[in-house]
Amino acid sequence: MLAHQLSHLKIWLINHENPNYRKLFVILKNMRACDIPTPHWLNKCLLSLYLIIRNTTASFARVLFFTPAFKGRLSRYGKRLYLFGGIPFVSGPLEISLGDDCRVSGQTTFSGRSQSDRPQLIVGSNVDIGWQSTFAVGRQIIIGDNVRIAGKAFLFGYSGHSMDAALRAQGAGDREEDVGDIILEKDVWLGTNVTVCPNVTIGQGTVVGTGSVVTKSLPPFVVAAGNPAKVIKQLKAEENHYA
Template identity: 55%
Template sequence: MNTLSVYRFKQWLKEGDTPLASRLFRIAKFIRHFELPTPRLLNKFFYGLHKTLTTQWQAIVHLFFYLPAFKGRLNSYGKRTLLYGGIPFFSGPLIMNIGDDCRISGQTTFSGRTNSTNPTLNIGNNVDICWQTTIAVGNNVIINDNVRIAGQGFLCGYPGHPIDPIERALGKADLDIQVGDIILEKDVWLGSRVSIIGNVTVGEGTIVASGSVVTKSLPPFVLAGGNPAKVIKKLKIEHSKAIKEDISYEA
């Protein structure tokens, strides 16, 4: 029975006005929605068993497969690396170095520009890079200590395509003038879905609001947001230092 025949049969069951179609449709719904009348305590037991087994399995796979494979792609790495949710996707000739106590989601992408010489990503100590973040390295991206990058962040050091539409249609690569470095200084916090374009430095302790697009450098200890991102207000240095002390060794 091909796909079209199956579709027509389903339509006949749903819309047929014959007693046979109605009866078969009720039987199909009963089978589809059938469930065992399990007691609440048994349900809790199964859920607890599921969580225990999956957690242990994830820990084993992380320790004996994901983490060693991830380290095998790095140029250098520090101690106590936590990789969760699989292995990041790598593309291009990227050189990647990470420090101690870094936490990196496996649902991330790291790329290096093919036409650059030794595109390098340097990550300091105690850095969080959350899920679905993409870091595209043109020449250099530097992420300093205690930086937090929330989910779906995008650090764009190169665009991948030329500006000229004819060259773009021909599949030519981007130009060197389109490539820029990105520097996140210590204690920077990027909210979710923040995009940073090349030739940008985000100053120490600065917080960038969710959904912002950073096209120009930001000073230290400010709250910035918008598209393009602008300084919203200055952060008190004393408050920023307190935050720094609180999160320096955050688990």
């Protein structure tokens, strides 16, 4: 309400026929944009102080609150879980298992399909799950060791909605035949904004390019890209450090 009134006052001053009112607007605008001249050394000191306070506070929150709280939602977790940026959002009857040395963004969403019996997200060791990624587990999503998942990835084993428009309007969920598992074998790397559809297995060591949509399974040790994702390059297994 106050913001609306201030906006109305701003427009009234700008368009007023009296030039003094328009000058008043200019004065107020300049006051809002005022800047205090400070020496560069002071700016650097203040920046350092800000970073120390911010990083120290974030570290204490992560170690003492966010990570223990998230562990309370896991069915199993390994050693050295590194949770950054808050606590992921988890919904539905989802069982989550994490291996050792996993790094998970707090801006991640995990959901389990309510109609399924014990939907499970099983994550291996040394796995990175990037910022704003979403995992919709229909029955099972399995992520192997050493997998890298960049930001805004979307792995959906279920859609949550009926394909029939009339049923969808009534709030009907998806059919069992539209639900599927997703498997990322060890050493897979998903680029930013990759989508993986149900009933897909991505083979060991395969790299999926940014923005790709994986609708069918991919073989091991290839580079795939596009919508739908297609193999564009072969990789040598011996070049993979973990092969």
